[in-house]
Every structure is written in C-alpha cells, then in structure tokens.
Amino acid sequence: MSAETGIGAAVKRREDLRFITGRGTYTDDLNVPGQTYGVFLRSPYARAKINAIDAADALQVDGALAVFTGQDAAVDGLGDLPCGWLVKSKDGSDMVSAPHPPLAVSQVNYVGEPYGLVVAESLAAAREAAELVAADFEELTPVVAAAEAAKASPIHEGLEANLAYDWELGDEAATDAALAAAAHVTRLDLTNNRLIPNAIEPRAALATFDPTSGEYELRTTSQNPHLERLVLSAFVQIAPEHKLRVVAPDVGGGFGSKIFVYAEETVVTWAAAKVGRPIKWTAERSESFLADAHARDHVTHAELGLDEAGRFTALKVRTTANLGAYLSLFGSSVPTFLYGTLLAGQYKTPNIHVQTHGVYTNTTPVDAYRGAGRPEATFVVERIVEAAARETGRDPAELRRLNMIEPGDFPYETPVALVYDTGNYQASLDRALQLVDYGGFKQRRAASEAEGKRRGIGFSCYIEACGLAPSQLAIQLGAGVGLYESGEIRINPTGSVTVFTGSHSHGQGHETTFAQVVSDKLGVPFDDVEVVHGDTGRVEFGLGTYGSRSLAVGGSALISAADKIIAKGTRIAAHMMQAEPDNVAFEEGAFISGNQRLTLQEVAFASYVPADYPPDLEPGLSEKAFYDPENFTYPAGAHIAEVEVDEATGVVQLVNFVAVDDFGHVINPMIVDGQVHGGLAQGAGQALLEHGIYDADGQLTTGSYMDYCMPRADDVPDFTVDTTVTPCTHNPLGAKGCGEAGAIGSPAAIINAVTDAVGTEDIAMPATPEQVWRKLHGL
Amino acid sequence: MNPFNYHKPSTLAEAVALHRDAEDPAYLSGGHTLLPTMTQRLAAPSDLIDLEGLAELTGIAAEDGTLSIGAFTRHAEAAASAEVAGTLPALAELAEGIGDAQVRNRGTIGGSLANSDPAADYPAAVLALNAVIHTDRRQIAADDYFRGLFETALEEGEIITRIDFAIPSRAAYEKFPNPASRYATAGVMVADFNGTVRVGVTGAGPCGCRAHAFEAALSAHLDPAALDAAELPAIDFNSDLHASAEYRAHLVRVLAQRATARLVAAP
Numbered sequence A: 001m002s003a004e005t006g007i008g009a010a011v012k013r014r015e016d017l018r019f020i021t022g023r024g025t026y027t028d029d030l031n032v033p034g035q036t037y038g039v040f041l042r043s044p045y046a047r048a049k050i051n052a053i054d055a056a057d058a059l060q061v062d063g064a065l066a067v068f069t070g071q072d073a074a075v076d077g078l079g080d081l082p083c084g085w086l087v088k089s090k091d092g093s094d095m096v097s098a099p100h101p102p103l104a105v106s107q108v109n110y111v112g113e114p115y116g117l118v119v120a121e122s123l124a125a126a127r128e129a130a131e132l133v134a135a136d137f138e139e140l141t142p143v144v145a146a147a148e149a150a151k152a153s154p155i156h157e158g159l160e161a162n163l164a165y166d167w168e169l170g171d172e173a174a175t176d177a178a179l180a181a182a183a184h185v186t187r188l189d190l191t192n193n194r195l196i197p198n199a200i201e202p203r204a205a206l207a208t209f210d211p212t213s214g215e216y217e218l219r220t221t222s223q224n225p226h227l228e229r230l231v232l233s234a235f236v237q238i239a240p241e242h243k244l245r246v247v248a249p250d251v252g253g254g255f256g257s258k259i260f261v262y263a264e265e266t267v268v269t270w271a272a273a274k275v276g277r278p279i280k281w282t283a284e285r286s287e288s289f290l291a292d293a294h295a296r297d298h299v300t301h302a303e304l305g306l307d308e309a310g311r312f313t314a315l316k317v318r319t320t321a322n323l324g325a326y327l328s329l330f331g332s333s334v335p336t337f338l339y340g341t342l343l344a345g346q347y348k349t350p351n352i353h354v355q356t357h358g359v360y361t362n363t364t365p366v367d368a369y370r371g372a373g374r375p376e377a378t379f380v381v382e383r384i385v386e387a388a389a390r391e392t393g394r395d396p397a398e399l400r401r402l403n404m405i406e407p408g409d410f411p412y413e414t415p416v417a418l419v420y421d422t423g424n425y426q427a428s429l430d431r432a433l434q435l436v437d438y439g440g441f442k443q444r445r446a447a448s449e450a451e452g453k454r455r456g457i458g459f460s461c462y463i464e465a466c467g468l469a470p471s472q473l474a475i476q477l478g479a480g481v482g483l484y485e486s487g488e489i490r491i492n493p494t495g496s497v498t499v500f501t502g503s504h505s506h507g508q509g510h511e512t513t514f515a516q517v518v519s520d521k522l523g524v525p526f527d528d529v530e531v532v533h534g535d536t537g538r539v540e541f542g543l544g545t546y547g548s549r550s551l552a553v554g555g556s557a558l559i560s561a562a563d564k565i566i567a568k569g570t571r572i573a574a575h576m577m578q579a580e581p582d583n584v585a586f587e588e589g590a591f592i593s594g595n596q597r598l599t600l601q602e603v604a605f606a607s608y609v610p611a612d613y614p615p616d617l618e619p620g621l622s623e624k625a626f627y628d629p630e631n632f633t634y635p636a637g638a639h640i641a642e643v644e645v646d647e648a649t650g651v652v653q654l655v656n657f658v659a660v661d662d663f664g665h666v667i668n669p670m671i672v673d674g675q676v677h678g679g680l681a682q683g684a685g686q687a688l689l690e691h692g693i694y695d696a697d698g699q700l701t702t703g704s705y706m707d708y709c710m711p712r713a714d715d716v717p718d719f720t721v722d723t724t725v726t727p728c729t730h731n732p733l734g735a736k737g738c739g740e741a742g743a744i745g746s747p748a749a750i751i752n753a754v755t756d757a758v759g760t761e762d763i764a765m766p767a768t769p770e771q772v773w774r775k776l777h778g779l
Numbered sequence B: 001m002n003p004f005n006y007h008k009p010s011t012l013a014e015a016v017a018l019h020r021d022a023e024d025p026a027y028l029s030g031g032h033t034l035l036p037t038m039t040q041r042l043a044a045p046s047d048l049i050d051l052e053g054l055a056e057l058t059g060i061a062a063e064d065g066t067l068s069i070g071a072f073t074r075h076a077e078a079a080a081s082a083e084v085a086g087t088l089p090a091l092a093e094l095a096e097g098i099g100d101a102q103v104r105n106r107g108t109i110g111g112s113l114a115n116s117d118p119a120a121d122y123p124a125a126v127l128a129l130n131a132v133i134h135t136d137r138r139q140i141a142a143d144d145y146f147r148g149l150f151e152t153a154l155e156e157g158e159i160i161t162r163i164d165f166a167i168p169s170r171a172a173y174e175k176f177p178n179p180a181s182r183y184a185t186a187g188v189m190v191a192d193f194n195g196t197v198r199v200g201v202t203g204a205g206p207c208g209c210r211a212h213a214f215e216a217a218l219s220a221h222l223d224p225a226a227l228d229a230a231e232l233p234a235i236d237f238n239s240d241l242h243a244s245a246e247y248r249a250h251l252v253r254v255l256a257q258r259a260t261a262r263l264v265a266a267p
C-alpha cells in the first residue's frame, strides 16, 4: 500500500483543515428555525431541601416561555439517570445507588446540581427569568471530604450510610501473611487530587421534537451518541430508539467527560416536546466547572513488602474513592475494576489485595477522565516502588527491572484478574534510560545546584488495560452493556468507500487514521475513503470512544468488515474471471487469478450492475461487522521526569521528560505523538497545577480559570517521546491504544522527581510552590 | 449581560458630561475587567462611555526625566514602545508580563490603575517610580493614590488621562505569577534614583504599597543581602488558595532581593 498514506504513515489529519480554519461545526454552531434557549437553575448549596419553587415572576419576563422543575419531570415519568456498572461489595451485596433524578425534586446534593430549566425566546430573556425564579431552600449540613464520609450521617434520605460499596479484589490473607514475612515493608499515604476535565468546548445540547412523527433529534457533545440514545431510551424513557436520533457533530475534546449521560441534554430533549419548540443549551465555563463529572479524588494507604533481594512479595492497598453526590454513568467502575485490576503494574508481585470504599459526598459526581482508574493505580504502584527503592538504598530503575515480568512470561496472569498478552517492559525502560542519559544525571544535578536549584529524577513504569472490553467479561463484572464495536464498509458503485464506525472522534483524528486502515487493507486510495461517525441516524450502532478503545476495537471491526468485503469480492471476481474462488488472491486492491486481474472498483461496479454475476449472491458490496475483543490490550511504557526546584520559592519546573511507550503497531505516528504530548501535559497538570477544591461548606473554590490552573505550553518542556513495539496478540491490527498513556504514566514520574529533589515522600499533588517551599524548609 | 447605552465621546469634557448625566454610568477602556463582570451579571451599568479615541488619553513621551504614558495606552503598546524601552526597560518588561497576548492587546494602563486590582502589576511601578497620576481635574501623587481593596483616590466620574513616571537611574521588576490567573501573587519593583531607592510592592496586600524598610536598607547598601533582615511592609498580607500570608510575605522579600540582584547586575 502507499507509503505516504498507509498504515504507519504520518498522514496529516484531514479534519484539521476545518478545525484550524474555524470551520468545524460544533453543537453551539447549529441553529434551527423556531429555536428557543434553555438556562438551568442550579443549586447554590451543597446540600439543601427544596421547600418551594416559585416561577411566577420569572414567567412575567418578556420572552419567557416556561419553567420546568423536578416535580414536572417526575409527573411526566422521566426516569432517573442510571449508573451503568453494578459493583458488588465484598459481602456480595449490590452497591447502594442513590436515586438520581435529572432535575432535583426534593433535595439538592451538590453546588451546581440542576433543579429546574427556564426556556425563553432568547438567551438573555432566559437568564433574566432564571434570576427571578424564587427557590426556597432549607440548608442541610453537607459532607464534603471523602475521608470522613463513611462515618458521617448519610447525605441521601433513605440510604443508611454514605458508603456506596466496600469492594475488594485479591487474596487478603495471603497478602497479609506475605507482608508479615517481608524483609522490608514500605508504607505510603497518598492522595490523588480531584480534577476537573475542562474540554475546550463546553457541553451543549440542541433538541428538537416533531409532533407529526413523534421523533426527537438531539444534537449534543457526546463521545458515544448510541450509548446516549440507549440510556435516554431504555432508562430515562424519553422515546423508543427508532424515534430518537442522537447526533454528536464536531466535538471539541472530552477526555471522558462527554461519555456520560447528563441531566442537561436529557431535560432539554424532554422539554423540547413540552414547549413544542427546539431548545438549545450551551454550558458557560462556570457551569462546566460545576456540572461536568469530576475526576480522581482518592485517598489511599498502601504497603509494599520486599524480600532481602528486593523482590516484591506483596502489595496491600486501601482506598477511599469520592464518588460525588450521585453515581455517574461509569463512576462506580473507575475506582474498582479500572483501578484494582492494574495494581500489579509491570511487576511479578505475587500477592495483591485492594479494598475500595466508594463514598457519597455533597460534591459534583466523579467519573472517568483520561485514564480512568489507571492513573490512580499507576500513581500508587509507581510511587511506592520509588519510595521502596529509596528506603532500601536501591537504584529505582534497577529495583523495577528486578521485579519486572519478563518477555518470556507472557501470557502472564496477575493476582488481580488480568492476563497480560504481551509486552517487553525492559525494552522501554532501557530506551528511556538511554534517551534521558541516566548516567549524566549527577552532572545535571550539580549544574542545577550551582544555580540554587535542586534537581530530581523520577520514574514511572506504567501499564494500562485498554481496548474496553471483552463483552462477556465486562458484563460478568457488572457492566450494563457489551463493549464490542461496530463497523461498516460500503464500497460505492464507482469504487469510492464510505466507512461507518461506532467509534467517535472528538480530537483523536479517526477520520484520518481509520481511512488509513481501510485504504491500506483494501488497497484503495486514501482520498477515496470517507469516515462517518457520531450519528445514530447514519451509523448502525456503536459504543463510542473512551478507554483508548477506538483503534483496537473500532479499527478491528473495520478489519473484519473489510475481510467480508474481500470475501464477497473474491466470489464476484472469481465468477467474472471464470476461476475458482480459492484460486483468486486479493493483493493491493485487486483480485488476481493467474494473469487475470480485476480491481476492487471493477468488482464493486459489477456488484451494483450485476450483469455477469454469481447467481446465488446478493448484489451490492457493503459489509458490517461487530468486533468483540478477546482480551484487553496492555499498552505499557517507561516515563522519566526531571524537575528543578527553586529553593527560595518552591517553584517546580519540569525540565525534561522522556516517554517510551509500547502501543503495539502504530497506524499514524504523528497522531500518536500528539496524543502522548497531550496526555503528558494533562499529567503534568495533575502533578503540578490542577486541583478541584471544595471548602467546608461544599462550595467549589476553584470554579474558574482564575483559580483552577490548567497547564500551559510554558509549563512543560519539549517532550522526548519514542515507542517500542510488541504487537497486541489478539486483534488483527496488533494495536493497543495510545490515548491515555501520557496522563497515566506521567504524574507518578513527576512526583517521584519532585520527592527526589526535595528529599521527602510527603508531597501531595499538585506540588504547588507553597507546599514544596514548606517541605523544603520544614515549615 | 444587561442592555446598556453605548457612547463614544470625542472630547474629555464630553465624556465627563456624559458621565454626570447618566443614571449609572461606567467608563470603558480595554474592558478586560468591566466586561467580564457585566457578562457575569455582577455589574449592570446603564451607560458605557468608551474612552477610546480621546486624544488627551493617548501618547507616550519621554522628556526631562519623566516618562509620560497616556491612560488609554494598551499594555502591548507600552511593552513595544521605543520610548518606554529606552528610558524604563523595567516598565516595558512589566507590561510584557501582564496576562496573555489578548489581555495585553486590550487592557490599558488607565483601566488597570482605575480598577486597582490588588494583584495588578502596574501599582508596583507607579509606587516605585514615584508616578503622578493626571486626571481630567487634578494630579495625584502615587503615595496618595492607592487607598485600599479596589479603592483609589479617584472621585466619582474622574478620568485618568495620563501617568507620569520619574525615570530612575535603573530599575527592575520581579513578579511571582499566580499559576492559574497569572496575575501577580506578588510583584516588586526596585528603582534606584541615584542612590535613593524606592520599592513598590503589589499583590501582597489589599492594594499596592511601598516597602519603606526595604528602601532604607537598599538606600544604605544596594545589595540583596541588605534585605535579609529588613522589615516587611506593615500590611495585612493576602491569603488565598495559592499563597498564604506567610508565604506571600516571604515572596515579597525574595522578589525584592531578586530585583535588587538584577538591578545591581544591570549595565
């Protein structure tokens, strides 16, 4: 296939022309005749009873059309927002789910929780009316900190406690015994700071209802429009699926925050039928801070046992995970199945036990965000391994190498339920050590010291599980849906190709990568392949994009569909060439038998104009496939960070970062580099800058960019990135997924570098200047 | 944002008259403080009086030991001005360090000083460079100008027209940016007027202030070490998410020392 556009080529992203020239079409860019505007009423309190809502004055505003409350939605039978993953406590009981009405009915449970919708002719009128809605709240004592939540009185009426589940994985007795027998035990208390996603495009929804057909159309900022439709249809029960079309047009970033089905698009869709007019809602940035699902927020105690030689004998982890006020769509799975299963890391630790308490607090719900559970797991494993190296006087790289699963050990079954198919962790570590010039570190440290700066180096040899997920396994573990993906390839009569995928691109570049895959596989020109995604009206089904699954699962579905195209094409071509199908080969876009040759285009044309055609074959050349992965994929790599710490101010500057990742086969190295760069910047944000902070009253004190610190270009160095390759053994592309690795591996590497520089393990994320200054000077 | 009347007067007198006659007026310069408060519905002036285009508020000139900057000068203009760079490079550097490119292309020195945000950069320079603030009706000395949190000596309807900075023999500005907003968590300008040193501090307290003990110490001995034990300004240091009062006070000393070190090292 063409070296410029095939698999492995750094093709420029075709979608960038419209993005960079401002011609993307985002939800808020869409306008429809008769459109009205919605503004949500949001709780100013972390916890309060709603005594009454009086909309009389609001409805007097010129242009105000309607005010809807939770009561109205309840009367109409609008269902609760579901959690899609049932986690069981260790005693076998189901997790405790707090009912989650799209609009709060009798009680609000976090600042920003919507309790009403105002609809008006203009946005200005809607805002003015919203200010005039008089809500009578009775404040209740909120529970804010996760660490205290389990003991505090329950925030939800009718629930016995704030503990949603007490989950465990692994063998506790064996782990305790191994720790008791260990030559050395390293103990570490860790927090994983709450993050707020901050996609560049805020969430938005534009809903229309056609009373003549009973059809709803929802255009919204979603990473998975089919899942959105499924939930709105099956759980919220707005309309059956054939009467509900969900379109996710251009979506400006998600990082997980646009996976979930939220109150806003749900209510706007329902209300569009009530007012009989289309309704548009676009979040303001301050609403995004309050109402997009937050991330991380763990408190953890971990213990790692080592034998005399430094071999890990056991890892015990106790985590309290803040789930927020309600269980968001996948909120329950993130600190359990996406976290505990990764605690083996790259190591042969024989005994592992993890316990997670998922707790409710009066804060914004917490759910998946770039990495979802794996950054938290990596932070625990890689921080404690680094600490153990320091405590036992071992080189951190060598201690890791000593404990790594070796290339000959695969497939490797961990004590926490996963089977790693393949990998070569030593190779990525070796390459990273070489790129960072580990031997030269002492000199660099001395040079920094000469300038009043302390220099530190930190490692993170991470592993993650992505390509969610073998459906049966996922469902067995509590998932409410299978996690396969669909793909369809339509060879048009004149030979151009339209590809339909259930994956969704919101910045990842699928329109380019997937076209590369199909053009390579079918031997058709790259420019002849168009990729369609993000529309339940055009794409049959899909589970969307998250968990770095698009290429490994969605791409594999396209390979299956392409195989079907080739199989059918072979039969048509064989008939046309009067050959046996078994004697027809498909090479570089052509069917070949002896010295006869028919291009895919010629065969496609024949399939639509079936004059000389196999009698037992349907016309047309269009094939669908559902691909269900056999296993997760296991990207892994070695990240090394170097920081300089200013003695006088505590300012940490990330001065060097090397990432060597094994993503299996790479389709487009430029896109992969971009994904890694973005992930690393996000990881640097978590490690050094970002922090979602609530005060004791449950008010979000970091609710704008004045206080919530996003990483900027000058906060990160020029990253050095490289890849090593062990192809995934169980999907046809040999691909593993690269979307999250940067954010998964880097926080631990950076904090390991900071703790190295400062000389204490006690540095919490983010490593802010004041915190570091206090630690440096023992204040 | 609520509806409002928009005016674009062409003389200073007209602007003042419009302000006097309107119900709840506000002057508009770069709008980088005013407009966000309006979109958040925290401010709802009845009339916006745009100061762009008033000749009295424009122009940069250096003469007789004074650098005069028109109130409508945008931060980017001040940063790029040859007059500023030639006479007061520390001020050009300060302007270049305000916010980001968009902010610098809109925000003005007059708007910044009228607003007197505790974390704004210019107050440090106004105080260190013994500036005189000219308005439509009078001149205000730097030491009389800053009164408290968002509080200045300006009267109702008074317009800043220009700021006259005394040109020192040398000066240096050091800023510790708030990592999120990049306003000044603390900022210190040290200016040497032939051995008499003035030190202007911003970000640390409710408004800009001078560090008198620092000035005395540096006037006696122009060396960063002179500040090791010098007394901090007697203000209520701000405390917020990004810096406690204790840390801010420490930063003020460190920044003053760094500014002094640069100033001493300057050719």
Ligand SMILES: Cc1cc2nc3c(=O)[nH]c(=O)nc-3n(C[C@H](O)[C@H](O)[C@H](O)COP(=O)(O)OP(=O)(O)OC[C@H]3O[C@@H](n4cnc5c(N)ncnc54)[C@H](O)[C@@H]3O)c2cc1C
Pocket: B026, B027, B028, B029, B030, B031, B032, B033, B034, B035, B051, B071, B072, B075, B097, B098, B099, B100, B103, B104, B106, B107, B108, B109, B110, B111, B112, B113, B114, B115, B119, B120, B121, B122, B158, B159, B160, B161, B181, B182, B183, B184
């Ligand atoms: C994202 C962001 C980052 C920023 N970062 C920094 C920073 O790092 N450092 C910093 O110093 N500043 C910073 N600023 C502030 C900015 O630089 C402006 O200086 C500030 O917003 C005020 O100037 P303006 O011209 O925009 O005034 P406006 O917003 O137009 O006006 C502000 C107030 O002053 C009044 N006013 C305006 N001009 C006059 C006048 N000539 N006479 C009397 N009253 C007047 C107005 O009525 C209003 O009350 C930042 C702002 C933003 C939005």
